[in-house]
Amino acid sequence: MVERASPLGSDFRPGSYGDFANGAEVTILELDRAGIVEATAWPGQEKALCEALAGACNLRLSAGSGNGAANREGVCAFNIGPGRFLVSGPRETLAGQLESAVPDTIGTVTDLSHGRTVLGIEGPKAEWVLAKLFALDFASAAFPVHSGCATAHHEIAVQIQRRGEKRFELYVSRSFARSFANTLRRAAEDVGYTIK
């Protein structure tokens, strides 16, 4: 398999940036997700799709807006629209695994592994930085761990999943990833950030 190159460019290098004199308050990183898949249910098949995904990936996943889950092997999924889930994991075989688990009568499975880049942002000011870019409530009461949503920053579509109290993962189209990463870095300058 061809090794996937990062779209983030040569200036996305490890180090601390912005106002980090008192310590960087967020960490930004590119996450290595070998498998990124969108699964969509036909009308009326939302629950069946959810059960198929949960069974195939060993996830405690439930249908409904924004619901999400993750397992210990690093596979995570969250709802991004009516009957639509974004699933990602560390193995390239994820798409094939889900194609086997989701019959044509339930819905469709689309492999986006080479079409998306996943950025992580974590730290005490992660909510603060994201709130500059998206008109969403990132407080944990409104956006609990494992839940997610589909949104956009200007015209760049971004799917966001909360993976911890202070950690979010952002899925961006690869062709926009460098531009979006630069925007994210700019938004984090005032709190100081570290790239890992």
Add this chain to the structure above:
Amino acid sequence: MLIDCPHCGPRDLAEFSYQGDATRTRPDPASTDTQAWLDYVYNRPNPAGRHREYWQHTGGCRAHLVVERDTLTHEIHAVAPVRGNAKSGDAA
């Protein structure tokens, strides 16, 4: 302006795309009534007040919606998925 997406909840207008007038009724495809097709394709009443419109949550869940909006105040009175709420014979 916020639109209360039935799937995602209230979201900023910037996430939505206007998709057109939801009050039109498509003529019978077999119809050769030129005036009916002209009205359907080009003529809009442009009301001042409540209006039914198609919108799509393009920057979110991508659902097609029927939005009842006041064109004078931009107040949103109702939002519903197009599925089950579109005018007969028409779609966004």
